[in-house]
Amino acid sequence: MNVADSQRVASALERLGYHATRRADDADIIVLNTCVVRQSAEDKAYSRLHSLRPLKEKRPGLVINLMGCMVGVRGSEKLQKRFPFVDVFSPPSDPGPLVAFLTQDESRSLERAETEERFAVMDGDLLLPVEERGRLISAHVPVVLGCSHACTFCIIPYRRGVERSRPVGDIMAEVRSLVAQGVKEITFLGQIVDRYGKDVADGPNLTALLRIAHDIEGLERIRFLTSHPSYMTDELLDSIAALPKVMPHIEVPVQAGDDEVLENMKRGYTSEDYRCLVEKIRQRYNGSFPGVSIATDIFVGFPGETAGQFQKTYDLLAELKLDVAHLARYSTRPGTVADRRMKDDVPDEEKWRRFRELEALQESIAAEINAMYLGKTAPVLFEQKVKGRWKGRTETNKLVFVESDQDLSGQVLPVSMTWTGPWSMQGTLPFVQGYGIPLQLVPNQL
Numbered sequence: 394m395n396v397a398d399s400q401r402v403a404s405a406l407e408r409l410g411y412h413a414t415r416r417a418d419d420a421d422i423i424v425l426n427t428c429v430v431r432q433s434a435e436d437k438a439y440s441r442l443h444s445l446r447p448l449k450e451k452r453p454g455l456v457i458n459l460m461g462c463m464v465g466v467r468g469s470e471k472l473q474k475r476f477p478f479v480d481v482f483s484p485p486s487d488p489g490p491l492v493a494f495l496t497q498d499e500s501r502s503l504e505r506a507e508t509e510e511r512f513a514v515m516d517g518d519l520l521l522p523v524e525e526r527g528r529l530i531s532a533h534v535p536v537v538l539g540c541s542h543a544c545t546f547c548i549i550p551y552r553r554g555v556e557r558s559r560p561v562g563d564i565m566a567e568v569r570s571l572v573a574q575g576v577k578e579i580t581f582l583g584q585i586v587d588r589y590g591k592d593v594a595d596g597p598n599l600t601a602l603l604r605i606a607h608d609i610e611g612l613e614r615i616r617f618l619t620s621h622p623s624y625m626t627d628e629l630l631d632s633i634a635a636l637p638k639v640m641p642h643i644e645v646p647v648q649a650g651d652d653e654v655l656e657n658m659k660r661g662y663t664s665e666d667y668r669c670l671v672e673k674i675r676q677r678y679n680g681s682f683p684g685v686s687i688a689t690d691i692f693v694g695f696p697g698e699t700a701g702q703f704q705k706t707y708d709l710l711a712e713l714k715l716d717v718a719h720l721a722r723y724s725t726r727p728g729t730v731a732d733r734r735m736k737d738d739v740p741d742e743e744k745w746r747r748f749r750e751l752e753a754l755q756e757s758i759a760a761e762i763n764a765m766y767l768g769k770t771a772p773v774l775f776e777q778k779v780k781g782r783w784k785g786r787t788e789t790n791k792l793v794f795v796e797s798d799q800d801l802s803g804q805v806l807p808v809s810m811t812w813t814g815p816w817s818m819q820g821t822l823p824f825v826q827g828y829g830i831p832l833q834l835v836p837n838q839l
């Protein structure tokens with residue numbers, strides 16, 4: 394079994410462009426595939442592992458992967474403490490965690506590219522033709538156009554005009570057409586999506602919109618973004634927690650953690666308001682796994698932002714431990730209030746320093762949150778194959794990869810997580826032993 398497993402790992406690594414070498418000294422990656430059937434085999438594995446430590450100290454870039462029964466039997470938590478120089482722990486027969494570790498940078502850029510595309514669609518810079526959207530599993534549907542909020546740094550109100558909600562009939566016709574073409578997940582878009590309907594007398598609000606969409610047969614998942622902290626009402630929070638198709642993932646930007654900076658931005662809330670909102674959102678999902686995921690936007694170096702004010706943003710993020718933080722450095726947009734009335738006075742290198750501090754903090758928070766999925770099963774909607782692996786999303790919008798020869802596109806399947814990192818996870822599908830066929834699942838098994 395171990396020889397076969399090692400061959401699987403070798404071919405997975407060859408697909409990534411690596412090749413075998415006979416000397417550990419020459420290797421960029423060392424996989425120690427372990428057996429614990431007898432005490433002597435286990436002792437040998439431990440001693441070999443200890444012998445690798447000096448190599449790792451000499452070359453910190455070396456990747457050490459401990460694999461096999463030692464991990465499968467013991468779980469990796471204790472091993473991680475005992476062998477901190479090991480980068481990846483994999484259960485028997487599973488090259489996935491190692492592949493996921495080696496492709497983390499790709500996951501990160503994939504996440505960034507998807508976020509940029511989402512915001513480009515929101516800003517109206519990217520309009521996908523309907524026939525192209527139909528080929529997708531997950532599609533965006535704008536519901537509110539423009540914005541009347543006029544935050545001092547933002548160009549959107551000048552470019553996209555005042556807030557206009559689309560008629561509910563048009564939106565639902567579009568959703569039905571997308572679903573008929575195979576789309577399984579819809580994301581309603583708006584600069585402040587929770588203001589949907591507020592510009593129309595007696596029009597439906599976002600809660601009503603979600604309820605109507607919820608009844609559409611064939612539509613599996615509904616998301617919405619971006620929310621504004623001032624407009625997330627209790628009614629909205631209650632209904633999203635009660636509607637099973639509405640995914641437990643909220644995108645609600647805080648932008649900064651200091652009240653004076655927030656006031657200068659004209660955001661209309663304080664850091665304490667934001668803290669209370671996060672608490673209220675989490676209360677709705679208390680006790681359930683995986684609960685709710687919350688994403689935020691923050692930018693550093695707003696005009697006049699002092700080191701102390703930045704520290705408050707850092708402290709807020711460290712305290713709230715949100716799943717995702719989309720980070721940016723302030724740059725002036727011609728024509729905005731900030732451009733006309735404020736001086737872009739935080740030096741570029743200082744903006745970078747603040748950005749990197751938040752980035753490092755968020756990476757450790759995301760790794761900690763995602764580690765809670767390890768060994769657990771979560772439903773994943775699969776979209777497409779990327780470099781030989783199926784890519785999908787959990788309900789909480791976490792990026793997941795699995796290996797499978799079957800066509801998983803558009804399917805929601807339970808995935809058992811075997812590896813987690815800050816940007817993605819790796820998992821396996823439940824298999825009927827010996828046949829390699831996914832179990833037939835009924836919805837309540839998900």
Ligand code: SF4
Pocket residue numbers: 540541542543544547548549550584585621
């Ligand atoms: S940041 Fe958002 S809420 Fe503020 S003006 Fe821009 S689009 Fe509107």
